[in-house]
Amino acid sequence: MPKADQKLSDILEERWTIDDLVERDKLVTERKSLKDLILELEDEVLANAGVDVFEEVFKLIFTKLYDEMESGRNSNRHLEFRNYGDTESELKEKVQRLFDRAKNKWEGVFTNDAQIMLTPSHLSICVASLQDVKLFNSNLxxxxxxxxxxxxxxxxxxxxxxxxxxxxxxxxxxxxxxxxxxxxxxxxxxxxxxxxxxxxxxxxxxxxxxxxxxxxxxxxxxxxxxxxxxxxxxxxxxxxxxxxxxxxxxxxxxxxxxxxxxxxxxxxxxxxxxxxxxxxxxxxxxxxxxxxxxxxxxxxxxxxxxxxxxxxxxxxxxxxxxxxxxxxxxxxxxxxxxxxxxxxxxxxxxxxxxxxxxxxxxxxxxxxxxxxxxxxxxxxxxxxxxxxxxxxxxxxxxxxxxxxxxxxxxxxxxxxxxxxxxxxxxxxxxxxxxxMKEPSKDSSGDKIFVRKKDYPNAKQYNQGANPTDIYNDVPEDLDEYLLDSHGHLIVKHDLFNHDGLTQDGIAEAFIEFAKKEGFSFLGK
Known part of the structure; x- marks a missing residue:
């Protein structure tokens, strides 16, 4: 129990580092995309919050990116964009301070006096939804x-x-x-x-x-x-x-x-x-x-x-x-x-x-x-x-x-x-x-991903991988899909060879053509 001069957040011991976030990333463990989570927040919270949805989600992603980057450069640092037992008001103050530091680091995106406009209770729900998501990967x-x-x-x-x-x-x-x-x-x-x-x-x-x-x-x-x-x-x-x-x-x-x-x-x-x-x-x-x-x-x-x-x-x-x-x-x-x-x-x-x-x-x-x-x-x-x-x-x-x-x-x-x-x-x-012969998307605009059976001899990275750039609904049979060395699903196209895992495509054929022609930017 907290002492008289302590808050609940003072006595809860678990603190997350960037390694914890990598290991427990919700996009992997719950097989969701960030877009899915935003849709859920819109339906459950933001639609009734009386705020500009774009602006407030943008602020939260901006703040969380800053928090992850700071920890990515100091693996012992504790992530701050999460609720460690704070009250709703304490959490809002903490996230606003983090947002202010992000604005100072990355100037010219928000005005100096920009504030998070969500109420403490709405913000608390949003933080709970986003705190276990890893935004940074190999390609943003x-x-x-x-x-x-x-x-x-x-x-x-x-x-x-x-x-x-x-x-x-x-x-x-x-x-x-x-x-x-x-x-x-x-x-x-x-x-x-x-x-x-x-x-x-x-x-x-x-x-x-x-x-x-x-x-x-x-x-x-x-x-x-x-x-x-x-x-x-x-x-x-x-x-x-x-x-x-x-x-x-x-x-x-x-x-x-x-x-x-x-x-x-x-x-x-x-x-x-x-x-x-x-x-x-x-x-x-x-x-x-x-x-x-x-x-x-x-x-x-x-x-x-x-x-x-x-x-x-x-x-x-x-x-x-x-x-x-x-x-x-x-x-x-x-x-x-x-x-x-x-x-x-x-x-x-x-x-x-x-x-x-x-x-x-x-x-x-x-x-x-x-x-x-x-x-x-x-x-x-x-x-x-x-x-x-x-x-x-x-x-x-x-x-x-x-x-x-x-x-x-x-x-x-x-x-x-x-x-x-x-x-x-x-x-x-x-x-x-x-x-282009492979469509890369279906008629609804959802991406088509490469299956293992498409390239049975490709090096398999699925074991322990983190497929964190999943775009729409994650395939239920994820184990049937080929992942690259960073744990990402690979879109099925024929534009280029994806990290040596798929077949050579249009880009490789052009490079060969360009070298024969002696183009100045691709060498002999």
Whole structure:
């Protein structure tokens, strides 16, 4: 029993470390996903709490990520995002203090005076639901999927912007092979999957170079200075939706150990950037990233042309640009007769805008509606691209890839800007074409996972593994599925070989093609 001057939390002895969380992770032991838990909280608690669900769940995930990262870097530290017998009021005070420290560590996501708005009783239920969940794994996919769900509920789909599946992103990163010395940008960032996975790709190169191993807590571990410097100086992202920018900043701040260059700007309306960047409130959050972005401009006082080495983006397909002020800035805003159109589909202007971001020899991967490659009315767009760049590859994606958000058929276009040294102009050259044969998702948009029987000779990691990036309903017969070395379920696709466990795919075939062609970014 507590003494007169003691609280219940003072005498309860059990304290959790990060190792306890890894061992008892609810996503594994109860076979749930973080998205499932948020859905339960919405139904049971948040719907009646009178709060903005996105904001409050975002605050809790943000706070818990900070708590896990602190313990990931000090394995003896006790986790604070959990109830050790605190009263509801004590728990709220404790979580608010933790949230305040997270805000100080990862600036520019929440205002300095932001508070957790849940009542102590509602917060207590939420903490109880989330405290046994491990958010950090080798690739941030657990939390990323939860953010995708939260944002898609509010604004994402209406603007025709959809989160790019991580296996599509990984294919693009493998094919364009960004390097430590190169600059990279995503001009329609969403939750910034292209930047985060580019960071991981380069980090693995750095860590291999320094003889360091990647663990299942890869994302939370302290990195060598070269890794942090890369994020600080070389990686950028832009998006026009404030909610997605805040999510993107969170993921990049975590990946970059407090460093990020994710900016809230309208990529297409660069003429008005200066108005935006002179706003004092905007500067409080984004000034450092903006200062670094300005250094990459081709001309000192123009926000049109930049000198990036690599660009990867999935621009919004839906919605026409109707402002003549914006359309008049683009060649692709014109009709064949040279007169400007009254409205232009957004992704068409993104093609031209993205090419403006690239230096000569720079390379790009962009997700586009299939019609851009097929429609006779889009011939002028294809000719414009061919004038500016060498077309490296076109990869057709399955129609289910962007479900449940949209069934639009898409392809990924890979190009490299003409340059005398890196990509000398030629009139006739081979192009790599490929089509995805494995759908990766079913018609409802649920991911299809690799079974052991698909690869009976693959190394089995199921014993004692932690399948913590489970996306939707966990298969009941989990033992029948192949897990990778980090205990993750593997999505069934043919875009690339997953850690040597599945078969070579489109990315490997392209790399072989690129080496034969002598592309500058993949060596001989």
């Amino acid at each position: 996919e657990v939390v990323d999927e939860a953010f995708e769900y939260l944002i898609s509920k509010s604004s994402k789909g209406e603007k025709g912007q959809y989160f790019t599946p991580r296996y599509v992103i990984d294919m693009c990163v493998k094919m364009l092979n960004p390097q430590e010395h190169e600059t990279m940008i995503d001009t329609a960032a969403g939750s910034s999957g292209f930047t985060v996975h580019t960071i991981f790709h380069v980090w693995e190169q750095i860590m291999e170079d320094e003889g360091l191993n990647k663990s299942h807590l890869f994302t939370s571990e302290l990195k060598p200075p070269r890794c942090v410097d890369y994020v600080k100086d070389k990686v950028f992202a832009i998006d026009f939706d404030e909610k997605t920018v805040r999510v993107a900043r969170t993921l990049n701040l975590i990946a970059g150990d407090g460093q990020t260059n994710v900016l809230h700007l309208n990529t297409l309306d660069y003429e008005r950037w200066d108005e935006r960047t002179e706003d004092e409130n905007w500067q409080d959050i984004y000034f450092e990233g903006w200062r670094k972005l300005k250094r990459l401009r081709t001309k000192r006082n123009s926000n049109r042309d930049f000198k990036f080495d690599v660009l990867m983006a999935n621009p919004p397909f839906a919605g026409d640009i109707k402002e003549s002020r914006i359309i008049s800035k683009y060649e692709l805003g014109k009709r064949a007769n040279g007169k400007y159109q009254n409205s232009v589909v957004r992704d068409i202007l993104f093609i031209e805008r993205n090419l403006d971001f690239l230096k000569p020899g720079g390379r790009m991967a962009i997700v586009l509606p299939q019609g851009r490659f097929n429609n006779s009315s889009d011939k002028r767009i294809r000719e414009y691209i061919a004038e500016q760049c060498r077309i490296l590859a076109v990869v057709g994606l399955d129609g289910n890839v962007f479900k449940p958000h949209t069934g639009t058929k898409t392809s990924v276009l890979f190009v490299q800007k003409w340059d005398d040294e890196l990509c000398p102009k030629v009139e006739d050259y081979p192009i790599f074409f490929a089509t």
